[in-house]
Amino acid sequence: MKIWLALLFVLVPFSSSAQVLLTDDEIAQVLSYGPWPPTPSDDPSNRVSGNPAAIALGEKLFFDPILSADGTMACASCHNPSNGFGDGLPRGEGRVQLDRNTPTLWNLVAHRWFGWAGDTDNLWAQSITPILNPAEMAHDADGLKGALSASEHVQAYQSLFGDIDAHSPEDALINVGKALAAFQETLVTGKTPFDLFVDALAKGDVETASAFSQSAQRGLKVFFGEGRCAFCHVGPALTSGEFNDVAVPYFLSPTEVDSGRFGGLKALLQSPYTLDGDYSDDPERSEAWAVRSVRQLHSDFGTFRVPSLRNVALTAPYMHDGSLPDLRSVVIHYSTIDMERLHADGESILSPFALTTGEVDDLVAFLESLTELKRD
Amino acid sequence: MVIRSLIASLFLLLPNQIFACEGTDEMDALFSDDAEASPAFISFDPPPMSAPFRLELIICDASLGDVNVDALMPLHQHGMNYEPVVSRVGEGRFNVSGMVFHMPGLWKIEVIARRQDADLRYWLDVEL
Secondary structure (H helix, E strand, O other): OHHHHHHHHHHOOOOOOOOOOOOHHHHHHHHOOOOOOOOOOOOOOOOOOOOHHHHHHHHHHHOOHHHOOOOOOOHHHHOEHHHOOEOOOOOOEOOOEOOOOOOOOOOHHHOOOEOOOOOEOOHHHHHHHHHHOOOOOOOOHHHHHHHHHOOOOHHHHHHHHOOHHHOOHHHHHHHHHHHHHHHHOOOOOOOOHHHHHHHHHHHOOHHHHHOOOHHHHHHHHHHHOOOOHHHOOOOOOOOOOOEEOOOOOOEEEOOEEOOEHHHHHHHHHHOOOOOOOOOOOOOOOOOOHHHHHEOOOHHHEOEEEOOOOOOHHHOOOEOOOOOEOOHHHHHHHHHOOOHHHOOOOOOOOOOOOOOOHHHHHHHHHHHHOOOOOOOO | OHHHHHHHHHHHHOOOOOOOOOOOOOOEEOEOOOOOOOOEEEEOOOOOOOOEEEEEEEEOOOOOOOEEEEEEEOOOOEEOOEOOEEEEEEOOEEEEEEEEOOOOOEEEEEEEEOOOOOOEEEEEEEEO
């Protein structure tokens, strides 16, 4: 009998009891990543923000190739809902191959700047950027107004904005941008396993919090600690919304560079479509402080916007040039970062941290826990 | 008349910092490496992450010109991405808007107050 009991003791594995692995300081830090989702609020610069009719029109326009000059390309051609609102390619394919990866459209409400280089400070201006880009939808304001006037959308447009014939082509263009923006503002992801963990910790519910994957918790500790991810991926949207150099080369060819934020700021400050401009519907210009006070720094060269990590597992490939095919390669990129490639003047945030294979798995598990739970 | 002239002369002999100046209980004293620097105080609500916040500044010196306020992360060797706006709201009193700390960690707020003879430099460490 004793022999059988001894064998049982040795052979039957102990079940590792789930627990919260974070220190008190880490718990305090993780609480800053909630709550999610954010409370909806309308964009004061867009008079049709939150308007159900504008959202419906924006959604129809999003899928309609009349927004391109030759009628072949819609917003959804590159921002495919089935592909994380991206295209799954390293670099976008417009009329030519574009310089950068197609970013997702999820959670844009959480952003201050748009596009990899922050060329725009609001969603309606960002929405018309690809429409006018000769390398993408290649339209112009006159052509767009004409196409819209002849389309099935004209009645919905006029219900919202008034007689299209009384609008200048530029007014019609901006109104299309605002309808598109109203739709994209609704693309907010839901709760994730990580959010359930944060919510449980906020309530002091250790039992529920302990159900969060132990591997993801270990990964979270790396995220906060030696990975230094939490310097840039902060807050409920898991992004500071600002721009950084992460040692991804910015050469497009041996003779061309992508200047990133440096060029983006030049475009922004020349644009008539900013929150400080005449097309903003906000008389207070309440959010224009950013475009008015943003600094143009030499160190902006070759920096790119910190993306949100929500649903990151669904938006491969990664980085501004789509050069990293999966999350594992992203983690290894940071873990073995080449300090010689960091070019921001003297900035000292990242350094290699040489994760073990198990630690890489854990950090990937944490990133995967940022995928929204399936909705009913 | 003679007595009034004598009293007026006494005022001329007093140092520049003749106005009553002290921080409130909610204010922190700013540090300075200059032993001769006038007292200075600062107050602000806990800064939000990567969002604009304001601060109130008092510098106990009546001869100030322009005042500049900035901040940097000493361990990361970078500053803020936005230019704060300093508004004078009274003698030695300033409101500063548009401060943005876009990263967690140690920030150093720096204040430079211009005077005719020499600049006054102050600082305060803030952990976000």
